[in-house]
Amino acid sequence: MTREEIIAAINSTFIEQFEISEDKLTPDKQIFNDLGLDSLDIVDLMVGLQRRFGISLRENEEIRKVVTLGDVYEFFVRLEAKRNKPKT
Numbered sequence: 001m002t003r004e005e006i007i008a009a010i011n012s013t014f015i016e017q018f019e020i021s022e023d024k025l026t027p028d029k030q031i032f033n034d035l036g037l038d039s040l041d042i043v044d045l046m047v048g049l050q051r052r053f054g055i056s057l058r059e060n061e062e063i064r065k066v067v068t069l070g071d072v073y074e075f076f077v078r079l080e081a082k083r084n085k086p087k088t
Contacts, residue, residue: 006076010069013048017041027070035069055079 001009011025020035031037037045046057053076057063066072 001080003073003077006080007073009052010049010072010076013045013052014069017044017048025069027068027073029069030067031069031072049076053079055083 011022014020014025014035015022018035018037018041024035029035031042046063049072050057062075066075
């Protein structure tokens with residue numbers, strides 16, 4: 001997936017699960033303060049993103065550092081890069 005495809009998939013998840021309008025989904029938005037998600041919403045978000053990307057986030061401690069939507073984008077861009085890295 002390209003960076004743009006990853007961002008589109010993440011935004012789509014926010015729109016579908018939380019009915020947040022697309023114009024509010026900018027990298028600088030804080031997930032809790034600006035987008036209004038709470039801790040239960042985060043669980044739903046993670047489940048939705050795991051399904052969309054076909055990965056497990058259960059063991060990944062990096063996900064706890066996510067604060068902004070831009071952090072979410074970068075997190076999944078890094079995961080996709082690791083997943084597609086050729087094995088030597």
